[in-house]
Each structure stands twice: as C-alpha cells, then as structure tokens.
Amino acid sequence: MTNAVADDREFTFSADDYAFLAKLLKEKTGIDLGPSKQNMVYARLAKRLRKLHIPSFRAYCDFIASPEGIDELGATLNALTTNLTKFFRENHHFEHLAGQALSEIRTRSTTQGRRLRIWSAGCSSGEEPYSIAITLRQSMPDLAQWDAKILATDIDTEMVRRGNEGVYSTESAEGVPADIRDKCFEPHGPGKVRVRQELRQLIAFKHLNLMSHWPMKGPFDLIFCRNVVIYFDKDTQRVLFDRYANLLVPGGFLYIGHSENLFGITERFKLLGRNIHRKIA
Ligand SMILES: C[S@@+](CC[C@H](N)C(=O)[O-])C[C@H]1O[C@@H](n2cnc3c(N)ncnc32)[C@H](O)[C@@H]1O
Structure with a gap:
C-alpha cells in the first residue's frame, strides 16, 4: 500500500x-x-x-x-474516533473500585465527608460509566447518603448523546452479570433495554475534548481513562497524565487500558498492578 x-x-x-x-x-x-x-x-x-x-x-x-x-x-x-467499548470491560478495574478504592474512600469520609467523584474520560457510548454506576449501586448500600457523582466525557458528540440516552441492545447488556441485569435495565422496545433511572441519575454526560480547557475543578477520587491514550503520542500523554494528577485527590486512583502504560511518561503515579495507578505526587 x-x-x-x-x-x-x-x-x-x-x-x-x-x-x-x-x-x-x-x-x-x-x-x-x-x-x-x-x-x-x-x-x-x-x-x-x-x-x-x-x-x-x-x-x-x-x-x-x-x-x-x-x-x-x-x-x-x-x-x-474509534469508539469500541463494552460493559465491564477489564473487569478487574471494577473489582478494585468495589474493594480497595471504596474502602479507602470510606475511611477518608470519616474526616472529609461522604463525597465521591469519579471521571470516565473518553467514555464512548456509556458502557464504562454505567459499569461504574452499577458497581457503586452494588457495593454501597448507603449510596443514597453520599454526594456521589460520575462525570462521563467524550469528544464524540454522538457518543455523548448515546451515553446520555442509555439505550443498548439486549446483546450488549449481556456484559452485565445476569443476576443483576434486571435491576440495571428496563425493556425499551424490541431487542433494546434502557439503563434504569436510578443509575442514569448518577452520571453527567458531557462533550469534552481532552486537549482543550477543562471546566471542572475536581478533585476526583478516581479517573478512568482507558483505551484512549493508545492513539496519542508520548508528549500528548505526558501533558494529559500531568493534568489528571493535578485533578486527583492525594492517593487517588487512575485506571488505564490494558495496552497502555505510564513508563517514561510521568512519575506522579505508582503502578499497583493491572494498570491501576495511585497518585503519589
Ligand atoms: C476506544 S474508546 C474507549 C472507551 C472506554 N474508555 C473503554 O475503555 O471501553 C476511546 C474513546 O476516546 C475518545 N477520545 C479520543 N480522543 C479524545 C479526546 N481528545 N478527547 C476526548 N475523548 C477522546 C473517543 O471518541 C472514544 O470514544
């Protein structure tokens, strides 16, 4: 060629x-x-x-x-843009969220209040932020007593629209464990389901270009930026991960995709394994 x-x-x-x-x-x-x-x-x-x-x-x-x-x-x-995604993609990140991350956030809340902020950066059609919302619902029986918000952003306006709508094929909804699927979705016409309102209300979908100004002040407890920077060169990644570190709470977590890494990009995070990083500086 x-x-x-x-x-x-x-x-x-x-x-x-x-x-x-x-x-x-x-x-x-x-x-x-x-x-x-x-x-x-x-x-x-x-x-x-x-x-x-x-x-x-x-x-x-x-x-x-x-x-x-x-x-x-x-x-x-x-x-x-390439928008490939699915529910509970790289499930170990959601297991870490349900376990270590929420446990630390709970400990912090005794002195800092019940505030929880998560950002899904490059959220595509919404499967990632909805997987986060489902994880919170499943792991936090007292979720209603928390000021919990998930921000979901993407540069692709059509993806933001679809995420906000929360309508998926029954086939793609099969990515959600069968025993909780009915709690997460309601029927929405032939072959379609819609994410239930109690989950949708946890998420704000917004159009945002990661290369531009970010209007949000943070801080975030966790940032998911998975399978996004794989398409960016190293200099662009360097700037982006520095900006993420600036927006995370001390000790906050950053999840990146399976084929991405921070080697030679930033020293502000410590790798805990399976592409889970803790902000250390
Ligand atoms: C392959 S998808 C990953 C979706 C999800 N994070 C996951 O891992 O399943 C990458 C997403 O990043 C978005 N993206 C690419 N460049 C971006 C930019 N500069 N700002 C915001 N989003 C961007 C694309 O539109 C696409 O939806």
Whole structure:
C-alpha cells in the first residue's frame, strides 16, 4: 500500500488529502493516525462525502477547512474516533473500585465527608460509566447518603448523546452479570433495554475534548481513562497524565487500558498492578 490510494475508488483520495486529515485530527484531538490508516479514513469518511454529495476528498477537505464547514468538522472528528467499548470491560478495574478504592474512600469520609467523584474520560457510548454506576449501586448500600457523582466525557458528540440516552441492545447488556441485569435495565422496545433511572441519575454526560480547557475543578477520587491514550503520542500523554494528577485527590486512583502504560511518561503515579495507578505526587 503506497500513500496514494487507488484511483478506481468512488472518490479520489490523494496522499495530500490523507496528510491533511491526519494533521487536522492530531491538532484537534491528539489522535495520531500514523502513516498507514488511509483505508480506514477513506472508509469512514466516504459515507460523509456521499451524504453531502461532495465529489472528492479534496473538496471535502476544503469544505471542513472553511467557516461554512464548521459543523461538518465535528462530524469528521466523530467519524474518525474509534469508539469500541463494552460493559465491564477489564473487569478487574471494577473489582478494585468495589474493594480497595471504596474502602479507602470510606475511611477518608470519616474526616472529609461522604463525597465521591469519579471521571470516565473518553467514555464512548456509556458502557464504562454505567459499569461504574452499577458497581457503586452494588457495593454501597448507603449510596443514597453520599454526594456521589460520575462525570462521563467524550469528544464524540454522538457518543455523548448515546451515553446520555442509555439505550443498548439486549446483546450488549449481556456484559452485565445476569443476576443483576434486571435491576440495571428496563425493556425499551424490541431487542433494546434502557439503563434504569436510578443509575442514569448518577452520571453527567458531557462533550469534552481532552486537549482543550477543562471546566471542572475536581478533585476526583478516581479517573478512568482507558483505551484512549493508545492513539496519542508520548508528549500528548505526558501533558494529559500531568493534568489528571493535578485533578486527583492525594492517593487517588487512575485506571488505564490494558495496552497502555505510564513508563517514561510521568512519575506522579505508582503502578499497583493491572494498570491501576495511585497518585503519589
Ligand atoms: C476506544 S474508546 C474507549 C472507551 C472506554 N474508555 C473503554 O475503555 O471501553 C476511546 C474513546 O476516546 C475518545 N477520545 C479520543 N480522543 C479524545 C479526546 N481528545 N478527547 C476526548 N475523548 C477522546 C473517543 O471518541 C472514544 O470514544
């Protein structure tokens, strides 16, 4: 595969078009596509060109670079993010939350009050923050007496909308243990379920670009940022993890994805194992 994509496709897509889109994505989101994702970019954006009756990638690039293309630029970013997720993905993190993390938070609450703040950063369509909410419900019989809030953010506006709606296929809801599924979901038409209101009310879904200004002050007891930075270069990760450390309480926990690590990125966390990190500085 060379940089130029074959001309027999429906839309012409040159190496320059790819370079433009890859640079734009990196600048706007931190996502670094590298040199070889032309086919993925073509497949994901060809749908947009078709929908808008735009004849070539060159014309599409010109459009999103123009003031009139500002809304479409959002759609471009939505199309180019990878949103793969599922309920209780990397379940050991939820076990750690239910065990050590909540135990320490309870101990702290005797002097600092019953306040609990968790951030799911890069929450995709909501399965991660709902898994957090379900874990809290299951592990904290006195949850109603806590000021507990989960913030769930993503750059992809469509993912934020879906997370907020909380509607999933019955198949994906099977990621939630069978014995508690009925407590978590209510039927929502054929083949669909909706997360119950008592869980939905624990979460605020917001559109947020991790590369931009963050309006929240924190501090957070825990941050989940899993399978997000895998697409960022090391310098971008360095800045991001420093910002996370600034927003965590002393001793707070950071969970990252199975193929991510903080080696050579930051010394403000101590690895406890299985990609669970404690803020130490
Ligand atoms: C692969 S999903 C991971 C979802 C979930 N954390 C999990 O592990 O299952 C990565 C998410 O990060 C989001 N993302 C990528 N770059 C982002 C940025 N700069 N700001 C906020 N979210 C971003 C994507 O939109 C996508 O939904």
